[in-house]
Amino acid sequence: MADVIRLGLLRLSDAAPVILADQEKIFAAHGLHVELFVEPSWANIADKLGYGLLEGAVMLPPLAMACAAGLRGRKTALVVSMSLSANGNAVTLAARLEERFAAAGIAGVAAAKKLRLAVVHGFSTHDLLLRYWLAANGVDPDRDVEITVLPPAEMVGSLAADAIDGFCGGAPWGQVAAHAGLGFVAVQSRAIWRDHPEKCLALRADFCARDPAGVQALLRALITAGGMCAAADGRDALAALLAAPNYLDLPAPLIATSLDPAAGGPVFAPQYPAPAHAAWFAGQLLRWRKAPAGIVEVAAALYRPDFFAAAGGGAPERRTEVFCDS
Amino acid sequence: MKILVADRDGNRAAALSAQLRAQDDAFAVIRGADSENLLDAVRRTSPDMVLVDMARPDRDGLDSVRVLSAANALPVVMFVDDDDPEFMEAAIAAGVTSYHLYDLALPAIKPVLRTAMAFFKRTRQMSARLAEAEEQIAARQTIESAKRLLMTQDKMSEPAAHRFLQRRAMDQQKKMADIAAALLASRGKAEEEKKNG
Numbered sequence: 001m002a003d004v005i006r007l008g009l010l011r012l013s014d015a016a017p018v019i020l021a022d023q024e025k026i027f028a029a030h031g032l033h034v035e036l037f038v039e040p041s042w043a044n045i046a047d048k049l050g051y052g053l054l055e056g057a058v059m060l061p062p063l064a065m066a067c068a069a070g071l072r073g074r075k076t077a078l079v080v081s082m083s084l085s086a087n088g089n090a091v092t093l094a095a096r097l098e099e100r101f102a103a104a105g106i107a108g109v110a111a112a113k114k115l116r117l118a119v120v121h122g123f124s125t126h127d128l129l130l131r132y133w134l135a136a137n138g139v140d141p142d143r144d145v146e147i148t149v150l151p152p153a154e155m156v157g158s159l160a161a162d163a164i165d166g167f168c169g170g171a172p173w174g175q176v177a178a179h180a181g182l183g184f185v186a187v188q189s190r191a192i193w194r195d196h197p198e199k200c201l202a203l204r205a206d207f208c209a210r211d212p213a214g215v216q217a218l219l220r221a222l223i224t225a226g227g228m229c230a231a232a233d234g235r236d237a238l239a240a241l242l243a244a245p246n247y248l249d250l251p252a253p254l255i256a257t258s259l260d261p262a263a264g265g266p267v268f269a270p271q272y273p274a275p276a277h278a279a280w281f282a283g284q285l286l287r288w289r290k291a292p293a294g295i296v297e298v299a300a301a302l303y304r305p306d307f308f309a310a311a312g313g314g315a316p317e318r319r320t321e322v323f324c325d326s
Numbered sequence: 327m328k329i330l331v332a333d334r335d336g337n338r339a340a341a342l343s344a345q346l347r348a349q350d351d352a353f354a355v356i357r358g359a360d361s362e363n364l365l366d367a368v369r370r371t372s373p374d375m376v377l378v379d380m381a382r383p384d385r386d387g388l389d390s391v392r393v394l395s396a397a398n399a400l401p402v403v404m405f406v407d408d409d410d411p412e413f414m415e416a417a418i419a420a421g422v423t424s425y426h427l428y429d430l431a432l433p434a435i436k437p438v439l440r441t442a443m444a445f446f447k448r449t450r451q452m453s454a455r456l457a458e459a460e461e462q463i464a465a466r467q468t469i470e471s472a473k474r475l476l477m478t479q480d481k482m483s484e485p486a487a488h489r490f491l492q493r494r495a496m497d498q499q500k501k502m503a504d505i506a507a508a509l510l511a512s513r514g515k516a517e518e519e520k521k522n523g
Contacts, residue, residue, distance in 0.1 A: 043385040044413075051416035072389045122390030149365050149390045151383035163363075 003211070005218060008037045008045040008057035011248050012152065013171040013258050014085040014199050014266040015058045016238055021225035023241055030217040038246065041151065042121045043072075049204060050074040056218075058084060059202035061281050062290075066123040067202075069298040071291055077205035081307040082219055083273050084199045084226065088266030089126055089189035090174035091117075091133065093166035094159055098184045106186065110139045118150040118158065118167040125189075125198055128284040130168040133192045136325035141288070159183055170198070171265050172250060172258030179254060187324070188264035194322040197277045198266060208307065219311035222271075229268040235259050271308070272316050278303040280321075330373035332358040334382060342377065364388060380413060465503035472506030475513055 005027075009015040018036065021027050027034040037054060039045050046067050048054040051074075059080075067076045093101060093109070101109050109115065119127040131141040141147060150158055155167040156177045166183065167173070177183035189196060201222060208215050228234060239256035242248045248255060261267045282299035285291040305315065329346060333339035343355045358367040365387030368376060378385060469491065476487035491509075495502040 040381050040383040041385045043389055044380065046389075047380075048413060048416075051413070053413060053416055066389075121386045148363075149384075149387040150363065151386065153383065154363070158363075 003033070003214070005032060005034045005056065005207075005214060006037060006054045007034055008039050008048055008054045010039060010042065010045070010058070010152070012058075012199075013242060013248070013255060014088050014268075015247075016229045016242060016259075016266070017084050017222055017225040017268060018058055019241060019247060020229055020238065021221050024225070024228070026221045026225050027218075030221040032214065032217050032221060034218070034221075042124075046076075047073055049078065049202065050076040052204065052206075054204075055207040056201060056203035058199050060121060060124045061197060061200050061278070062123040062125060062128060062285060063121060064200060064202040065278075065281060065285065065295060065299050065302060066291070068302050069291060069295055072123065078302060079203045079205050079208045079307065080200045080273050080278070080303045081203055081208070081215065082201045082222065082271050082311075082313065083197045083277075084201055084222070084271065085266040085268050086195045086198055087188070087190040087261065087264060088171045088198050089129065089168055090171075090185045090264060091130060091166060091168045091187045091189075092155075092159070092174045092177045092183040093186045094162075094164075094183055095181060097165065101184075101186055106134065106137045107139055110134075110144050113165070115145045115165040116148060116163075117145055118148050118155055118164045118169075120149070120152050120169060122149055123285075123290065125196065125281075126168040126170070128281065128288075129189050129192045129196065131288055132284065133187060133324055136192075136323070156180065156182060172248070172255050175254055175258045176250065185264075190264055192324045195267065195319075197274070200273060208304075212310075215307060216311045219308060219313065223311065223313055226268045226271055230261075271313060273303045273305050273308055274316075275300060275303050275305065276321075327352055327375065328354045328356060328371065328373040330356050330358060330367060330371050330376045332364055332367060332376055332382065333379045334360070335379070336360070365390065380410070465501070468503050468510065469506045472509045475510065479513065 007018055009018055022034060022036050037048070039048070042060065042063055045054070045057045045059065046063060049057055049067060061080065063072075064078055064080055066072050068078045069075070097109050100112065104111075117130065119130060121127065127147065130147070134141045134145065139145060148164065150164070150167065152169050152173050155164070155169050155173050158164045159167065159177055159182045160180070166186070168189075174183075174185050178185060189198075201219075203215065203218075229238060236252070236256055239252045239259055242255050243250055243252035257263070257265075259265045278299040279296065282291070282296045285295050286293065309315070331339050331343050331346070333342065339357050343357055346353050346355050356371050356373060358364065358371075362370075364378070364382060364384040368388070376388065378388065472491060473484060473487040476482045476490060477484060480487075482490065491502050491505050494500075495505045498505065
């Protein structure tokens with residue numbers, strides 16, 4: 001039996017490829033012994049990667065960069081070997097702001113009141129996309145609003161308690177808030193950056209060096225699982241799997257809705273870890289002074305499409321990136 | 327020095343706070359409100375140090391403290407995750423305080439860290455000892471039941487039944503409780519078959 005590969009994940013819809021690969025024994029079919037660890041926070045994932053208690057994790061690219069650069073906790077050499085999903089986040093605002101937003105946009109809403117907006121982590125796609133969108137609409141994310149950090153599962157409750165005015169979160173939390181009549185989706189993340197990379201597979205660099213064959217098998221398994229997650233006819237079954245108490249613990253129909261890529265849900269197809277995307281994230285971290293200048297080099301070294309290619313993954317056709325202000 | 331104890335387990339937080347206060351008069355110990363978000367608690371109390379339960383989902387908020395302002399950088403001592411002792415050990419081995427700790431003077435942190443670590447070590451030793459005691463009681467009960475079975479079914483005396491189990495344990499190089507359990511299982515099964523047949 002191969003050595004155990006320990007992968008960390010959070011209770012989110014876009015952890016689907018890893019959960020499916022485990023459930024459908026795709027890892028086992030590739031000769032792998034993978035154990036999944038559902039963690040309570042991104043901080044736990046980052047710390048456990050740092051301490052060597054995990055070989056890899058479903059990760060936020062900016063957090064992987066922060067770990068690799070030593071910006072939070074212990075500096076940890078990581079490899080981003082594939083992207084696991086694209087899109088899937090949304091900025092949800094409190095229902096009471098809907099009228100004003102419809103009339104005057106986010107700039108109008110922010111002018112009337114200093115908004116308190118939550119993101120899932122200080123180093124997250126959510127934070128960088130929210131900032132990009134605010135800035136593109138003439139709202140200074142550092143001065144004109146307050147950005148705080150909340151666990152995804154606590155966003156909806158905080159919105160209900162008026163502790164926040166809105167949040168940028170992943171599926172299915174925007175749907176949960178809308179379903180409860182507490183909020184409305186102001187903008188989907190795909191409308192901020194079309195088909196933006198969301199979660200990635202981050203692996204400890206020492207594990208990659210020690211077991212390149214294992215990494216290849218892991219990527220092959222996840223490419224297969226990603227393809228299965230992308231299949232529209234499997235969405236209900238996937239939602240049922242994610243609805244389980246040990247994962248999302250939410251009603252399956254709600255999750256199924258959140259998984260629809262046509263409605264802004266996560267897209268599991270594009271899996272190439274594009275260096276250009278790493279550069280974009282690093283550039284935004286610099287823009288908001290969340291990282292020192294060296295982050296560009298760290299991000300470039302972190303993304304390793306060569307691992308993806310070795311596992312049979314193809315490079316996508318060159319695409320033109322489309323942003324909300326382009 | 328202001329120390330924020332952010333533990334959602336109220337009893338544990340109270341006990342740890344008492345320990346810290348007893349340790350040094352200079353420690354001002356603040357407890358986070360039960361429902362309060364960790365980042366909000368840090369902003370409200372601006373502590374010099376946070377002792378935080380690793381299992382808190384809002385621990386992510388602490389990663390932003392440094393982002394918000396370098397002046398806010400504070401050492402974080404992570405502790406206790408009962409379900410995950412390996413994680414805590416790794417955190418301690420890594421010096422737990424490394425988190426957000428730039429070049430802050432370490433001596434100020436050491437006594438707090440020592441107290442916190444001693445506290446949790448003792449808590450863990452106590453629960454280990456409790457588990458051990460429970461195991462011993464269960465083992466003794468199994469042996470007693472097996473002896474009673476031998477005394478009633480095989481008409482052995484109590485010392486003979488004891489010696490019987492002891493000899494088997496030595497022959498098979500197993501614990502006496504395991505031998506007793508196996509005996510109870512096999513006789514119990516035979517008993518059931520007799521009843522059903």
